[in-house]
Amino acid sequence: xxxxxxxxxxxxxxxxxxxxxxxxxxxxxxxxxxxxxxxxxxxxxxxxxxxxxxxxxxxxxxxxxxxxxxxxxxxxxxxxxxxxxxxxxxxxxxxxxxxxxxxxxxxxxxxxxxxxxxxxxxxxxxxxxxxxxxxxxxxxxxxxxxxxxxxxxxxxxxxxxxxxxxxxxxxxxxxxxxxxxxxxxxxxxxxxxxxxxxxxxxxxxxxxxxxxxxxxxxxxxxxxxxxxxxxxxxxxxxxxxxxxxxxxxxxxxxxxxxxxxx
Amino acid sequence: xxxxxxxxxxxxxxxxxxxxxxxxxxxxxxxxxxxxxxxxxxxxxxxxxxxxxxxxxxxxxxxxxxxxxxxxxxxxxxxxxxxxxxxxxxxxxxxxxxxxxxxxxxxxxxxxxxxxxxxxxxxxxxxxxxxxxxxxxxxxxxxxxxxxxxxxxxxxxxxxxxxxxxxxxxxxxxxxxxxxxxxxxxxxxxxxxxxxxxxxxxxxxxxxxxxxxxxxxxxxxxxxxxxxxxxxxxxxxxxxxxxxxxxxxxxxxxxxxxxxxxxxxxxxxxxxxxxxxxxxxxxxxxxxxxxxxxxxxxxxxxxxxxxxxxxxxxxxxxxxxxxx
Numbered sequence: 001x002x003x004x005x006x007x008x009x010x011x012x013x014x015x016x017x018x019x020x021x022x023x024x025x026x027x028x029x030x031x032x033x034x035x036x037x038x039x040x041x042x043x044x045x046x047x048x049x050x051x052x053x054x055x056x057x058x059x060x061x062x063x064x065x066x067x068x069x070x071x072x073x074x075x076x077x078x079x080x081x082x083x084x085x086x087x088x089x090x091x092x093x094x095x096x097x098x099x100x101x102x103x104x105x106x107x108x109x110x111x112x113x114x115x116x117x118x119x120x121x122x123x124x125x126x127x128x129x130x131x132x133x134x135x136x137x138x139x140x141x142x143x144x145x146x147x148x149x150x151x152x153x154x155x156x157x158x159x160x161x162x163x164x165x166x167x168x169x170x171x172x173x174x175x176x177x178x179x180x181x182x183x184x185x186x187x188x189x190x191x192x193x194x195x196x197x198x199x200x201x202x203x204x205x206x207x208x209x210x211x212x213x214x215x216x217x218x219x220x221x222x223x224x225x226x227x228x229x230x231x232x233x234x235x236x237x238x239x240x241x242x243x244x245x246x247x248x249x250x251x252x253x254x255x256x257x258x259x260x261x262x
Numbered sequence: 263x264x265x266x267x268x269x270x271x272x273x274x275x276x277x278x279x280x281x282x283x284x285x286x287x288x289x290x291x292x293x294x295x296x297x298x299x300x301x302x303x304x305x306x307x308x309x310x311x312x313x314x315x316x317x318x319x320x321x322x323x324x325x326x327x328x329x330x331x332x333x334x335x336x337x338x339x340x341x342x343x344x345x346x347x348x349x350x351x352x353x354x355x356x357x358x359x360x361x362x363x364x365x366x367x368x369x370x371x372x373x374x375x376x377x378x379x380x381x382x383x384x385x386x387x388x389x390x391x392x393x394x395x396x397x398x399x400x401x402x403x404x405x406x407x408x409x410x411x412x413x414x415x416x417x418x419x420x421x422x423x424x425x426x427x428x429x430x431x432x433x434x435x436x437x438x439x440x441x442x443x444x445x446x447x448x449x450x451x452x453x454x455x456x457x458x459x460x461x462x463x464x465x466x467x468x469x470x471x472x473x474x475x476x477x478x479x480x481x482x483x484x485x486x487x488x489x490x491x492x493x494x495x496x497x498x499x500x501x502x503x504x505x506x507x508x509x510x511x512x513x514x515x516x517x518x519x520x521x522x523x524x525x526x527x528x529x530x531x532x533x534x535x536x537x538x539x540x541x542x543x544x545x546x547x548x549x550x551x552x553x554x555x556x557x558x559x560x561x562x563x564x565x566x567x568x569x570x571x572x573x574x575x576x577x578x579x580x581x582x583x584x585x586x
Contacts, residue, residue: 003387010373010380017375090336091371094364096356097388258338
């Protein structure tokens with residue numbers, strides 16, 4: 001266990017090497033939010049209403065979408081892909097270190113750091129545009145929200161890890177990854193809240209597990225879900241499913257790697 | 263001495279797909295691909311005693327790295343047996359992993375943007391090294407490899423030679439009983455190469471660690487190893503002392519001559535093969551047995567200004583073996 005804690009710390013240090021890129025990150029982030037607010041307030045001024053969302057709810061949804069996107073979505077598969085392709089994966093086979101837990105730790109440590117910066121940035125911005133932002137009335141809503149985000153981090157990691165595992169079989173996995181990422185973001189509700197989808201798409205999105213990555217936590221925050229416990233159970237069920245898939249893919253991938261080499 | 267590494271009839275066959283050239287070939291391979299086999303190891307056997315430092319020599323693609331990868335559990339063999347310090351490597355038991363290390367000259371294991379010290383700390387935890395033992399080992403390695411000033415600098419700012427020293431130190435923190443080195447001096451300048459050799463030799467002497475190192479720099483092997491295993495096309499073609507290898511394949515020495523004035527060219531031939539002739543400078547390959555007699559005769563019969571007798575370079579011996 002201690003090895004993964006040390007890994008967590010070292011990855012923080014590694015990320016903090018790039019302080020300047022963090023400044024740019026926060027700057028770009030603020031700019032994006034500004035444009036977003038401007039756009040939506042313009043749409044609502046035309047007298048349109050969008051589904052059952054008020055302007056405040058919809059801008060909050062997109063703000064949340066942005067935050068959640070940084071905090072929940074895992075991007076470690078880019079590194080996993082490189083790692084397997086250039087043969088550095090060999091190092092892991094020679095060390096008493098679990099590959100799944102290694103990336104889980106790296107991801108978690110990265111996400112926590114990113115969450116810290118995103119919360120600082122978003123907090124600063126919402127201070128200036130508080131009229132546009134929805135704040136939940138009850139503390140319990142916030143607690144549910146945090147649980148949903150926590151579970152979302154795990155599920156998003158597992159999905160991303162599975163995508164990385166494809167590298168064992170397919171060398172040109174990067175284009176594939178782009179495709180999947182767009183698809184996942186779409187069905188997660190990054191572009192549009194899922195309840196604004198046309199009926200048939202909404203049904204598909206309902207079944208897929210990707211909704212738990214953005215739409216679900218955002219809906220909790222907006223107070224649209226009163227009792228999330230059943231959804232939490234389903235989410236945990238998906239986490240277990242993807243954990244098993246991750247493990248199977250890793251074990252098979254190693255078998256293949258052992259046969260083929262770097 | 264107990265046996266450290268035992269390899270019996272080890273085989274490894276890689277399969278891959280043939281692709282015909284051009285775009286048409288690419289399309290064709292979408293539907294139908296011909297499977298080809300590459301026998302990287304064709305049944306090799308050897309034994310290495312504890313504390314030995316053995317060189318694994320051969321041209322690119324001979325099977326050196328494949329062997330090391332099998333012995334460190336990265337590759338699964340097609341057939342045969344291997345036992346390293348009582349473990350079958352490809353089972354990848356943590357008990358085995360904590361007792362060996364592999365360093366690949368072309369692959370960086372240290373965290374690129376952080377000082378090596380951080381990677382050391384992580385290795386301490388990965389290998390679950392006791393804090394006191396770790397401190398001792400680290401101090402020892404810092405002194406042995408002379409890296410006191412290097413370990414607090416981000417790895418990306420180190421030169422290749424400096425990085426290699428840190429790579430070695432990182433791999434040795436857990437005092438492995440067996441050390442595999444794959445091309446440890448690759449890409450280094452001559453001085454750094456010599457330093458790395460010195461450190462490897464020093465560490466082996468100090469710790470009695472079994473070292474198996476591959477290289478295509480003959481100097482590595484000549485300088486470090488008493489014993490050498492020569493491999494080509496997946497077959498071991500020589501396993502024995504470096505000295506014997508030299509004796510067996512190098513039955514001649516090189517005589518370098520410089521004359522003070524014009525000389526009779528024909529007379530030289532009877533003392534050996536003239537391999538180079540450049541004005542007054544001549545190089546002769548002469549049979550080892552009569553070397554003393556012949557040099558004496560050359561000295562008395564020719565206007566010699568300077569004469570030296572040199573042993574054959576191991577490079578020449580190896581290339582002689584490989585070209586048959």
